[in-house]
Amino acid sequence: MSFSVKSEVNENVAVITITGALDSSTAPQLHEEVQKIIQLNPTELVLNVENLDFMASAGLRVIIFAKQKLGSAVKLFLVKPQEQVVETLRMTGLLFSVTIVDKYPE
Amino acid sequence: MDTTTELRKFSANLDSLEQIREFLTGLAIKLGLDKGRTYKLCLAVDEIATNIINYGYLKSGITDGMIYVMLRSGKEMLTVIIEDTAIPFNPFENKIPGEDELALPLEERPIGGLGIMLAKENVDEFRYEFENGKNRNIFCVNLR
Numbered sequence: 001m002s003f004s005v006k007s008e009v010n011e012n013v014a015v016i017t018i019t020g021a022l023d024s025s026t027a028p029q030l031h032e033e034v035q036k037i038i039q040l041n042p043t044e045l046v047l048n049v050e051n052l053d054f055m056a057s058a059g060l061r062v063i064i065f066a067k068q069k070l071g072s073a074v075k076l077f078l079v080k081p082q083e084q085v086v087e088t089l090r091m092t093g094l095l096f097s098v099t100i101v102d103k104y105p106e
Numbered sequence: 107m108d109t110t111t112e113l114r115k116f117s118a119n120l121d122s123l124e125q126i127r128e129f130l131t132g133l134a135i136k137l138g139l140d141k142g143r144t145y146k147l148c149l150a151v152d153e154i155a156t157n158i159i160n161y162g163y164l165k166s167g168i169t170d171g172m173i174y175v176m177l178r179s180g181k182e183m184l185t186v187i188i189e190d191t192a193i194p195f196n197p198f199e200n201k202i203p204g205e206d207e208l209a210l211p212l213e214e215r216p217i218g219g220l221g222i223m224l225a226k227e228n229v230d231e232f233r234y235e236f237e238n239g240k241n242r243n244i245f246c247v248n249l250r
Contacts, residue, residue, distance in 0.1 A: 021124060021127070023120075023123045023124070023152055023156070024120055024123060024156040024159070024160060025120035025121060025123055025124070054127065054145070054148070054149075054152075056123075056149060056152045056153060056156065056221070056224070057153055057156075057220040057221035057224055058156065058221075060220055061220070072211060083142070084142060084145040084146070084149075087142075088149065088224065091223075091224065091227055091228075092203075092208060092220055092223070092224070093203075093207075093208030093209055093210075096209075096211070097211060
């Protein structure tokens, strides 16, 4: 699936839907989207990743960047990540910092 | 012997990352590697290929660099060898985040070293050699 990133913000909840492969060639697009979202001071960030097929460390770095900019009070949700993506998060210790859900709102 | 070897070269630019993954996935699935381990192999190779493109060739000042990807499979093992002619870059000399760093909340964590860590952790064996002016990164996956 080709890469796309779309975002919307409703009542301080930012939702970013990521489709395709998040590698070093596509991560800058997500980074840019995250930077726009940060300006809006959301209280929750929801990453819709059901159709995210691949995520390399370039993608992890954007998640870390988002978390660092937004601060620990802003909860980060991952909606329906694929098994291999969860495994990568676990391996790198990022799993502790995100909340995995089947749908949002829960 | 039942040995298959496939070689393909790719331009050293970020658009090649997806093509390299497709090349590896096609062959790995054909050889009977399951989806999870194929993904892990692709992830490991992707991280190193990214380093070669973003740092190796860039720092060498080479704009038309190539990445050679060779896949060799026998009965026991699948081996992927990546060669490039950028500056010598030994991934083992790169600092890998320790357990203590990985346990830090994301807000306090230094960014970096994750890619190389993922390269090492996602295959059964990962080696690096520098020979005749070429970097050679070798990834092995046990087939049984």
